[in-house]
Amino acid sequence: MTDVRRRTVLAAAGGTAIAGKAATIARAQGPPGPADGTGKPPPPPPPGPHEARVQALLGRMTVEEKLGQLQQLAWTGDTGPGGGQTAQAEKAARAGRLGSVLNIYGAKTTNTLQRMAVEKSRLGIPLIFGLDVIHGLWTTFPIPLAQAASFDPAVAERDAEVSAKEARSNGVHWAFSPMMDVTHEPRWGRIAEGNGEDPYLTAVFAAAKTRGYQGDDLRAKDRVAACAKHLVAYGGAEGGRDYNTVDVSEARLRNLYLGPFRAAVDAGVATVMASFNTVSGVPAHGNRHVLTSILKEEWSYDGFVVSDYNGVQEMTVHGYAADRADAGRLALNAGVDMEMASTTIAEYGKRLLRNGQITTARLDDAVARILRLKFRLGLFAHPYADEDAAVTGPTKATRATAREAAARTMVLLTNEKSTLPLDTSTGAIAVVGPFGDSTDLRGSWAGPWVKAFRPVTVLDGVKHAAPRAHVTHAKGVDAAGKDTGGIRKAVAVARAADVAIVVVGEGSTLSGEASVRSDISLPGQQEKLIAAIADSGTPFVVVLLSGRPLTMGGWLHSAAAVLEAWHPGIEGGNAIADVLFGTVNPGGKLPVTFPRAVGQIPIYYNHENTGRPYDPANHYTSKYLDLANGPQFPFGHGLSYTTFDIGAPRLSVSRIRAEALRKGDTIEVAVSVRNTGRRAGDEVVQLYLRDPVASIVQPVRRLCGFRRVGLGTGKSTTVRFRLGAEDLGFWTHDPDGELLVQKGEIQFYAGNSSLAKAERTLTIT
Structure with missing residues (x-):
């Protein structure tokens, strides 16, 4: 495909909601004087309703x-x-x-x-x-x-x-x-x-x-x-x-x-x-x-x-x-x-x-x-x-809002044989792990002012959600300690139950400002706890609490299901139970790639291609010798208790002039989605684009639209995205800021993760 993309450049007019124009890069300031821009304020803003009073006050200061x-x-x-x-x-x-x-x-x-x-x-x-x-x-x-x-x-x-x-x-x-x-x-x-x-x-x-x-x-x-x-x-x-x-x-x-x-x-x-x-x-x-x-x-x-x-x-x-x-x-x-x-x-x-x-x-x-x-x-x-x-604490209404929000954020990573949702009539449920009855759910930026208000723990939430069940608890191990003496009791509790909920992760102090980890696996002896529960023979699911993506060892494949619950806030325990027992059908998706190992970092979906991208049939390509290619879980991934069919993207036009985009024209991309399962649920329709040939190498794909929709069983809808120059173009290295829309093809992908395969092509002339 020679000359598919001419190097004719069209700069998109005006600003954009995604980035503004750039200006000359400032160099390190030398001796003071007019040449280095000292003392030159930016142009004043248009007069506002308070400007006269502002200027009058300035004059008196x-x-x-x-x-x-x-x-x-x-x-x-x-x-x-x-x-x-x-x-x-x-x-x-x-x-x-x-x-x-x-x-x-x-x-x-x-x-x-x-x-x-x-x-x-x-x-x-x-x-x-x-x-x-x-x-x-x-x-x-x-x-x-x-x-x-x-x-x-x-x-x-x-x-x-x-x-x-x-x-x-x-x-x-x-x-x-x-x-x-x-x-x-x-x-x-x-x-x-x-x-x-x-x-x-x-x-x-x-x-x-x-x-x-x-x-x-x-x-x-x-x-x-x-x-x-x-x-x-x-x-x-x-x-x-x-x-x-x-x-x-x-x-x-x-x-x-x-x-x-x-x-x-x-x-x-x-x-x-x-x-x-x-x-x-x-x-x-x-x-x-x-x-x-x-x-x-x-x-x-x-x-x-x-x-x-x-x-x-x-x-x-x-x-x-x-x-x-x-x-x-x-x-x-x-x-x-x-x-x-x-x-x-x-x-x-x-x-x-x-x-x-x-x-x-x-x-x-x-x-x-x-x-x-x-x-x-x-x-x-x-x-x-x-x-x-003055509001002096959470109210019933704000707690309900926080609970609903937390449930909407949870991401179902795996769910073998539809283990989740759990049945509230289950006879005996074991809640094990260092975070099973922990109040460390608020997250890294919950200040000292909230200590008076106890978060709902996972154990609390499970007991409320399944009042007829016999619910037991064992910590097993500390969140980051070395002692494994409690694992025996946790295993005994799990063996006596019909199902175990293993609540593990990292404490809130391990994320946030100045909290950097070189190893982002489960801290302490938590993996040993999971292995012991797996050996108990009791079916179990893992609830993962974290402030970042975590790497997962062999325990990932031993768990029947894994729910990423993050640090969910004051109503976290109730929200987790809502998802575990199916009161809420999970619809969250990963906003960040989960790596297989820390050695892969940085790993992200919108990377640029190389001259030798990964090819399992060719030794001389970009890869690790000791690790499978790709992430553990990709950006945009997340399962549901129902299933959805997302159609191929449909374009309002198949060809459009770059000049028209420069002047403000747009295209519409329509994507149909249907609930093909037996439960009502939410799906996130995700639209990605790829610019395969450009004057600056572009990401293999980048998100350009998303919409979370709720659908009853058998119901369908069409999601529409309106895209313009700022969506289809890219910024150059020009320090004065130039948004370019170049002639050639743009490939669109629609689906429920960054691995979306349904495709259509737009030609820019």
Whole structure:
């Protein structure tokens, strides 16, 4: 097929929900001066409803008060480097030299500090209070990775709505969420906080969670400002080690990492957080290319950028900033508007201004962005939380919502001989394993504030679901310990039962920030426990609790069924029982590839092809000598208690001109799905595309649409996807950002995982 794809290039016009244009890559800042862009703020946003008041307030502020607005300090109990800064925050609030405080909550506590700022300072500018509300405040929902497994953005949106109401009533105005770091690294602990390996799936969930937090009006008493984090490429950390280096091309930056951030910006996200890592040698906190050229200029973002904890000061450790003053200069000029925890901008700002190393225009731009959000939140009119209306714990309604959400996130990995669902009339059920009666279900970002509310354990859930059954329990082994002395009792309990439910996995402290594992198999002696239960002769199923994909040994094939339940939140035990006993038919799918062994990492579905792809008949192809080819479970995999037939994709046109796509034309792809089994259930129709010949090698396939649908037995429906240039094209290495749609063929695949086979071809002329 010579010349199937001419190298004639057509740039798609305008922006896209998946990525914005890029700009010239910022080089390491040299001596200050006009040539390095210091002091040049991005163009001002269009005048908003509060702009006159913002500018009037700016005109009254001293330099010290302006610099204070750029400072965020940490409250007592903070667990970051250096601990809390309570006394410092109170003093700065009274002086009008503080913009925000993080890790503070509770209506009475926040009101006390807010009064210091509003009633004691010269200008009475209110503070913004931020908190890591990641997957719930009082009512803990499944971790974000689990939410992505639902392939239902409504799950993330509902979590954010419940979280926002609980947080705002407790004086919190700002959630440091959603995290939208696409990653190919299951060793990385923060994979639990994101949505997995796919940029399209992550973008959809980022927009949904932003809408859930913010609603239509940030002044509402049940809404908070969202924060898109971490800009950018944090999920690409080398070796999966937190905070580590990321070396990324411009094309990879745009096609993989930036899209979810653009989706959040298009959804109106109020703030963006910079990432800890370097981006091709330049720390994100000092990367003007990302924070200003792309985010603020080309995407016309009018919110503000907050640093991560100590991220500005840590540029000195990176070896990018000469000292703390230089770090403040680099961060402000790059586009950081508020500094979290470290104090370089507030401390050295006057000197930097005096020396011409930062400009008044850039300082005013940063302050104005922060003030605009305070007006949008209604803090000038209503700075205090209503202490009588504070939500103090989960309610029956929010627990029901969390239970439904958790059940929708669970993924049935295997189910030999339709072992699941279990019969509630089963005479004797053994629940064994270190997590069988454990309350460690909340996940890595459930803060200390939720300790008063006990999650429903799996044992609790099984007893509630099967009240007539004789339910016994034995721990067997600790979650990560070496002692195997309890296995004998667990085996005895299993032998006395008709079926055993083995609940294993990793504790929540093994995932999340700074929780990286080099070995992602089951910790401790849990595999020995499973082997012993298998030898007991009692049929058993495995419930897997985790904050990441885990590798599985020979035990995988000894279990009759395996259910991935993630860290499911406060109602996790009930939700797991709902799925095990068939009250809920599982419909979740994997948002991330499960490797066979850690040596395969990185392994992900949307990889590029090689010149010698795997071929079992040819020794000289890309493979491992000691491992079967491919993943243990592919992206998008997930079984059901019923069966579905997904038809081949049908295109509204078989040929379309590239010029027409450039001008905004779209195509429709229709996919039919029918429930061919004996139970009602959910299926996720997944649409993938492949661009087989391009001027930049493209992934073997990439997700371009999905829809979760519920169907009764024998029922069918047609799912329709509308695709345009941004879906069919790709971003080049051009630092000015060029989205290309090239002539040639596009192959579409429809099915229920990334291994979908039903195919149709579109020709672009």
